[in-house]
Amino acid sequence: MTDTLTPSRDDFAALLEEQLQGRDFGEGQVVHGRVVGIEKDIVIIDVGLKTEGRISMREFGQGEDAKLPKVGDNVEVYLERVENALGEAVISRDKARREEAWTRLEVVFAEGQPVNGAIVGRVKGGFTVDLGGASAFLPGSQVDIRPVRDVGPLMGKEQPFQILKMDRPRGNIVVSRRAILEEARAEQRTELVGQLQEGEVREGVVKNITDYGAFVDLGGIDGLLHVTDMS
Known part of the structure; x- marks a missing residue:
């Protein structure tokens, strides 16, 4: 480090690197921070860089179920830049939530497990699904087993x-x-097949009619009612 009173850009970079040495965070990562102040709808967060970042209160949620932060709370934020032109850290709670969601979903995907989400919008070719912080695309062909004319009842419903x-x-x-x-x-069909017995009477719903008969849904498995067996 130079002894001059007017340090160069390299001097400043060396000083910043010295301050960050040994810390487990950097730009493009989710870091831990502490709420040190709230000004109207702005949350001021210290992420340990001897500078503070500001986040809109809206990023912490809206509505009755929103968990708004208080001074002293520990929160996780996404560090976009260590310092901007105003000398403040550029941070985001929305992006931190998205990163957390991606990490969680990668584990779920690797294990082949289902994940809960809600259809929140319509886009070209399908729909947008909120998976708890991450957005996913639901193709129109993957909405249901059969074509769905009205998706309204499914919108906003966690499933x-x-x-x-x-x-x-x-x-x-x-x-x-x-x-x-x-x-x-498939599970329902396997269970039903194990229960069916020849000669028993069951109620079903007609799903399709052809020249040679009708297909009847018996509650998970389709049966053919031949035209010669109709009254």
Whole structure:
């Protein structure tokens, strides 16, 4: 470090590196911070850089279920830049939540487990699903086993989805509701087949009519009612 009273850019960079040495955070990562102040709708957070960052209160949620921070609370934020032109750290709670969600979903995807989410919007070719902080694409063909004319009743309703594909660098997640329904239907069909007995009477719902008969849903498995057996 130079002894001059006007340090160069290299001197400043060396000083910053010395301050960051041994710390477990850097730009582009989720770091721990502490709320040191709240000014109207702005939350001031110290992330240990001898400088503070500011986040809009909206990033912590809205509505009755929102958990708003208080002075002294520890929070996790995404560090975009150590310092901007105003000498403040550039941080984001939304991006931290997104990173947390991606980490959680990668584990779920690797284990082949379903994940809960809610359909929140319509886009070209399908729908947008909120997976608790990360957005996913639900193709129209993956909404249900059969074509759905009205998706309204499914909007905003938390339900399970199967993750088909994840690409973190591109930020793409593709999910399927149909896969969940098909798995449940297969289990139901296996159970029903084990219960069926020749000669018993069961009620069913006519699903399709053809020239040679009708297909009847017996509660998970389709049976053919031949035209010669109709009255």
